[in-house]
Amino acid sequence: MIYKPEDTIEEGGRIKGRGERPASSSGIAYLLFIIFVIFAGIWFLFFSHFFSVSEYEISELNVLEKQAVVGEIETYLDSKPNLIKDRRNILLIDEQDVAKHLMNTFFVDSVTVDKSYPNILRLKIKERQRSVILVTKNKIYIVDDYGVITDYADEQTASTTKNFLSSSVPVDSLKEIFVVAPTSTIYEKGFEYTDSKRVRNWLDLAANLRDAGIWFKALYLDENEAGIVKIILKENKDVIIDIDAPLTSQIETLRQFIQAKPAWDDIHEYIDVRIPGRIYYK
Numbered sequence: 001m002i003y004k005p006e007d008t009i010e011e012g013g014r015i016k017g018r019g020e021r022p023a024s025s026s027g028i029a030y031l032l033f034i035i036f037v038i039f040a041g042i043w044f045l046f047f048s049h050f051f052s053v054s055e056y057e058i059s060e061l062n063v064l065e066k067q068a069v070v071g072e073i074e075t076y077l078d079s080k081p082n083l084i085k086d087r088r089n090i091l092l093i094d095e096q097d098v099a100k101h102l103m104n105t106f107f108v109d110s111v112t113v114d115k116s117y118p119n120i121l122r123l124k125i126k127e128r129q130r131s132v133i134l135v136t137k138n139k140i141y142i143v144d145d146y147g148v149i150t151d152y153a154d155e156q157t158a159s160t161t162k163n164f165l166s167s168s169v170p171v172d173s174l175k176e177i178f179v180v181a182p183t184s185t186i187y188e189k190g191f192e193y194t195d196s197k198r199v200r201n202w203l204d205l206a207a208n209l210r211d212a213g214i215w216f217k218a219l220y221l222d223e224n225e226a227g228i229v230k231i232i233l234k235e236n237k238d239v240i241i242d243i244d245a246p247l248t249s250q251i252e253t254l255r256q257f258i259q260a261k262p263a264w265d266d267i268h269e270y271i272d273v274r275i276p277g278r279i280y281y282k
Helices: 023-046 066-079 095-106 155-165 196-211 247-259
Strands: 055-058 110-116 120-126 130-135 140-144 149-152 177-180 216-221 228-233 238-242
Touching (some): 055 066, 095 120, 130 155, 130 196, 140 155, 196 216, 238 247
Parallel strands (some): 055 120, 130 177
């Protein structure tokens, strides 16, 4: 071993050259680099907003409005407790949780939520059929084919409904049917107003009337008997019918009566066709 004056002797006799660094210094530098990478990664993933949901791809909607769905998702995500400020971070979103919330909020048939990185939520929503516009004494509701009140009528629907019921225009076969209920009860969204069988009865009655060429405006429910319905004709005459009895004969009786061109002014209260082949009116 050749000893140079510029070298130093460490404890234990090891010779340390001037150009050598302590092993611990390079280890610390490496550790600091690793820590930096970890913190930079955490910042990028959770604080940079690169993974913050900013776009929503939603399947075609017929009843719901896309903006209403987006607004509900964002309000829900912003209200969730979270350790980081960005509550819309796609990495922290539970797709099943969002789907369940939308199911409870909008009363749809099904919701599927998928993530598309870095910042897109994809939603497939199967809506319940908007079957009935229910008109009560003080409010107008949307009822689906399960008999559930899914929403309150918006301002435009309410205005259109009121104008329609006061006119002589018959129901368009492509639109919902109007059902008038003589009640002042206030219903909440999600309330099961009736069952799916009863809604189906209303829809079948409407379809059969249209097929027979009988134009009507709305169905008026009897508050005492669930099976008794008054059809409000475009002439503003009420026709009593029993939807729990065979419809064909009742509708045929009404059709023949209309074809006979009755004196509508002589009918002041109702037309009764519940006995096939016979007409009673008052």
